[in-house]
Amino acid sequence: MTTVTDAAGTPCEAPHRPAATASRRDAGRARMTSRQKLILILLLGAQFMLAIDFSILNVALPVVGGGLGFGLDDLQWIATAFALPAAGFTLLFGRIADLAGRRRMLLTGMMLLAAGSLLGGLATTPALLLTGRVLQGLATAIATPAALSLLTTSFTEGPLRARALGLSGALMSAGFTVGAVLGGVLTDLLSWRWAFLINVPVAVLILVLTPMLIRESRTEDRARLDVPGAVTVTGGLLALVYGITGAGENGWGDVTALAALALAAVLLVSFWLVERRSAAPLAPPRVLTKPTVTWGNVGGFVAFATETSLVFLMTLYLQRVLGFSPLATGLALGVLGAGTFAGGLAAPHVLSRIGGRRTLVSGLVLQAAATAALLALGGTRDALALLLVATFIGGFGNLVAIVAFMGIATSGLPDGEQGLATGLATMTQQVAITLGIPIMSAVATARTHALGASGTDAILGGIHAATLVNVALTVAGAAVVGLFLRGRA
Structure with a gap:
């Protein structure tokens, strides 16, 4: 019997017994220590804040543009300035975290986030605001894989890690929806500037607490970058x-x-x-071609790209078709956020019962079925109840799939490669979020123009077309994962 130490500094025994027997025997009695609970709260808080940052300005873009003099065609750069570094640098900084230290990179990301948020909140010109968004995106690329790899190395593979990843997935995915709600509330009641400034005290708190709770974690491999x-x-x-x-x-x-x-x-x-x-x-081919890494990330890409773009489509529907305000839109989409949170809590139990592959496929199928129901939305508010129920169920299925993706994509790899694995998973997430919205927007716009009409009917037709494509992509993703991951997760 050997003794190992995790990233939380907790010694644990690693008995030599069959893995399946150990999993069944330990699943019911695994408990987190008090220190692990505090570490979990800290890391989840950091990831939740980073997820909120992506969407918090979406419903406030017209107000931001009017306040700082952005042209209508330039508003997209407020989102793009964040998305480019967030997606482009994630894999690189995930590997740097393995080599230079995960805690160090988390602290670096939090410092950049505080600086970028302060700059954006106090910006008086478009250039200053875009600079703040770039810093926020870079902070996300640095801190998100570091926080996720600290999470996976703080909990040994098994029930505790599944539970931690379930909560992590719930809060990360819910953060995108909560960002829309919070952005609407802050913009309507205070100012869009608070969508930036609210990050500063939270980032400072994480900077203070992290050195107290988390020990440095890095690979023993001293290979050069x-x-x-x-x-x-x-x-x-x-x-x-x-x-x-x-x-x-x-x-x-x-x-x-x-x-x-x-x-x-x-x-x-x-x-x-x-x-x-x-x-x-930087990313060994043997890791990239590992079936759990390859097909787990494919499933994660589909889950993130389809659900976040669906939030965009439903925002368009609520505001442009039904005439909702930003605040009312955010509150309506909060139901989807509640569904994702419930899915994150349920996912570890589903994983333990049916395994990673079936959980991922089942989550995507449930998401697709709920999204298909949205094709019945009309031009009046009579179908609002349908939207709320369908988005709750779809959000539940989406988060079940995301937690399965995180577990599959980071499983079977040593702690020294967790930064790489979580960097890949985070890159998948960021690229999917970034690409999903413009693709669905292009489909909706093309259909709207093809209808040759004006007003809400044409917009609704475009939304229906993009929703149908969304469903098709989700079903295709479930089929591909179910076929190629068979018997391997």
Whole structure:
């Protein structure tokens, strides 16, 4: 019998007995220590705040634009300035966290978040506000994989980690919806500036408490950072996000967007070739081709891309078709947030009963069925009850799938590679969120224009078309994961 120490500094015994027997025997009696509970609260708080940041300005964009002089066509850059660094640098900083220290990177991210939020909240020009958003996005790329890898290394693989990932997934996904609610409340009752400033005291609190509760955690492998791999993957992801965002805004015939997508393809292929030949790769091919990593991330990409873009579509429906205010829209979408939170709490129990693959597939199928019901939405408020029930159920299924994705994508890997695994998972999340909205927006806009009509009927037709595509992608994702992950998770 051997003794190991986790990232929380808690010694635990690792008896040599069959894994399945150990899992069944320990599942009912696994308990967190008081220190682990405090660490969990701290890390969940950090991740929840970072998730809120992505969506908190979405419903307030017109107000922000009017206050600082943004043109209508330039409002998208408030979201894009955050999304580019958040998606592009996540994998790089996930690996840096493995090498330089996960706690150190979490603290660095929190410092950048506080600085970016203060700058954005006090901004008097568009340039200052966009600089603040870039810093917030970079903070997300640094802190999110660090916090998630600290979470996975603080809890050994099994019931405790499943429970921690369930709560983490619930709060991270709910954070995107809570961000919309909080953004509407702060904008209507106070000022859009508080959507930035509210982060500052929370970030400072995390900076104070983290050194007290969490010990430094890093891999024992002192390999040097793979610079060619870092340059090609970061450049490729930045070009991909920029290209998709540009195509969503300007159409798929936009020359700049197509050039960015072509550059992304070249850089990402180069990254794969570099990693195959590198002595110390940023993302070893043996990890990237591991079935649980590959297909777990595919399922996670589908879950995040479809549900966050559905929030965008329902925001469009509530405001442009039904005429809801930003505050009322946020409150209505809060029901979806409640569904995601319930799904996160239920997911560990589902995982323990039916396993990762079935949980991921089942969550996506439930999400698809609930989203399909939204095709019955009409131009009056009579169907509001349908929207609330369907988004609650869809949010529940989505979070069950997300927790399964996090568990699958980080399982079977040593602690020294958890930063890489969580970096990949976080990159999947950020890229999916970033790409899902412009793709669905492009589908809705194309259908609206094709109808050749004006007013709410044309907008509703566009929303229905994008919702149908959303359902099809979710079903396809469930089928692919169910087929290729069979017997491996």
